Amino acid sequence: xxxxxxxxxxxxxxRVYYGDLYTDDGQYMANKSxxxxxxxNLLKSRIKYVAGGQSMSIQYVQGDGSMAKDSYRGVLTSxxxxxxxxxxxxxxxxxxxxxxxxxxxxxxxDLKLSSSDQIVINMGAAHKNQAYRPMLLTKTNGLASYQSxxxxxxxxxxxxxxxxxxxxxxxxxxxxxxxxxxxYLAVWVPVDAKDMQDARSQSSDQSTNxxxxxxxxxxxxxxxxxxxxxxxxxxxxxTSEYT
Numbered sequence: 001x002x003x004x005x006x007x008x009x010x011x012x013x014x015r016v017y018y019g020d021l022y023t024d025d026g027q028y029m030a031n032k033s034x035x036x037x038x039x040x041n042l043l044k045s046r047i048k049y050v051a052g053g054q055s056m057s058i059q060y061v062q063g064d065g066s067m068a069k070d071s072y073r074g075v076l077t078s079x080x081x082x083x084x085x086x087x088x089x090x091x092x093x094x095x096x097x098x099x100x101x102x103x104x105x106x107x108x109x110d111l112k113l114s115s116s117d118q119i120v121i122n123m124g125a126a127h128k129n130q131a132y133r134p135m136l137l138t139k140t141n142g143l144a145s146y147q148s149x150x151x152x153x154x155x156x157x158x159x160x161x162x163x164x165x166x167x168x169x170x171x172x173x174x175x176x177x178x179x180x181x182x183x184y185l186a187v188w189v190p191v192d193a194k195d196m197q198d199a200r201s202q203s204s205d206q207s208t209n210x211x212x213x214x215x216x217x218x219x220x221x222x223x224x225x226x227x228x229x230x231x232x233x234x235x236x237x238x239t240s241e242y243t
Contacts, residue, residue, distance in 0.1 A: 001105045001185050003035075004136065007042045007224070008080055008103055008187075010054040011216045015225040016043065024232035027241045034179050037145045038136055042187070043224070044147065045135050049101045049189050051199035051218065053086035055079045061117040075111070075173070075184070078103040081124040083199055083218075088164070092126035098193040100127065101135070102166060106184045109177035113170035121166045121188075128164045131157055131191035143180040149191050157191065 006014040021039055023031040058074040082099030085092035102121045113119075123130070133152040137144045146152045160166050166188060175184045201218035214220060228243070236242045 001107065001181075001183070003039050003042055004103050004105060004185060004187055005078065007046050008050050008078060008101060010080070010221055013220060013223045013225060015227055017227045019230045019232075024230045025234065027234055027236065028243050038143055038180070041135060041145045041147055045101065045187070045189060046224065047200060048193060048197045049082075049099050049199055050080050050221075051083040051099050051201070052081040052092070052096065053090070054081070055088065055122070059119055061119075062114045063112055063117070075104060075106045075119055077119065077121050079121060079123060082126060083201075085124055085126050088122050088124040090124065090126060092124075096126040097130065098190050098197060099199045100124070100190065102132075102188045104168070104173075104184065104186045104188075106175065108183045109175055111173070111175040111183055113173050115170055117170055119168040119173060121168075123160050123164045123166055125164055127160050127190065128162055130160045132160065132166060132188045133157055133191050134186055135189045136185060136187040138174055138176055138181050138184050138186060140174060140176055142178055143185065158188070
C-alpha cells in the first residue's frame with residue numbers, strides 16, 4: 001500500500017528498497033519477496049500511466065456497524081489525471097485518455113462498507129465513459145497483479161460514467177488480512193493503453209538562474225531511486241553471485 005502511494009504520488013522522487021523486492025538474506029536477487037510482483041507491476045505502471053495533476057482525499061463510510069473507531073472509517077483515494085490534465089476539468093488530449101490511474105486503500109482489516117456506502121472517484125473530464133481495469137486488486141487470499149488488459153477477467157472491468165466517475169460499492173471493496181494486504185488495496189488504470197506507452201516527461205537541458213537545485217515538475221516526477229543493496233546480504237561465493 002505504501003509503494004502504491006509513493007510510486008504514483010506527484011512532486012515526489014520515490015525510493016524503492018532492494019529488501020522489499022527480494023529477501024535480505026541470501027545471495028543478491030536470489031529470492032523474491034511476497035511483494036515482488038506487486039512492486040514490479042507498480043514500477044512498470046509508473047512508466048506507462050503516472051502523469052498529470054493529482055487529487056487525494058479521504059472518503060468516509062458508514063460501515064456495517066462493526067467498525068468501532070471513527071479513524072478507521074476512512075478510505076484513502078488518489079487520482080492522477082494523465083499528461084496534459086492538471087485537474088478534473090481538463091479535457092487533455094488523446095494521450096491523456098489512456099494515462100492516469102486511481103489508487104484506493106485502507107489499513108483497516110475490519111473495513112466493511114454498508115449497502116448504502118459508495119467510494120466515488122473522479123477520474124476527470126478526459127476520462128468520461130471509459131473502461132478501466134484493475135492493475136492491483138485485493139482478493140480474499142491476497143493481491144492480484146494484472147500486467148495487461150488481456151489478463152483481467154471481463155467481470156472485473158469497470159466504466160466511468162458521463163461525469164468521469166468510477167463508483168465502487170460494498171460488493172467491490174473486499175477487505176482482508178494476509179501477508180500481502182491488511183485492509184484493502186486497488187489500483188485502476190485505463191483499458192486500451194499501448195504496450196509501450198510512456199507517460200514520463202524528459203528532463204530539460206535549459207539552464208536556470210533561480211538558485212534552485214531541484215524543480216518540482218513533470219520531469220522530476222518521472223525519476224525514481226533504486227536502493228540496490230542490503231546490509232544483510234550473504235557474501236558472494238562465486239563470480240556469478242556478484243551484484
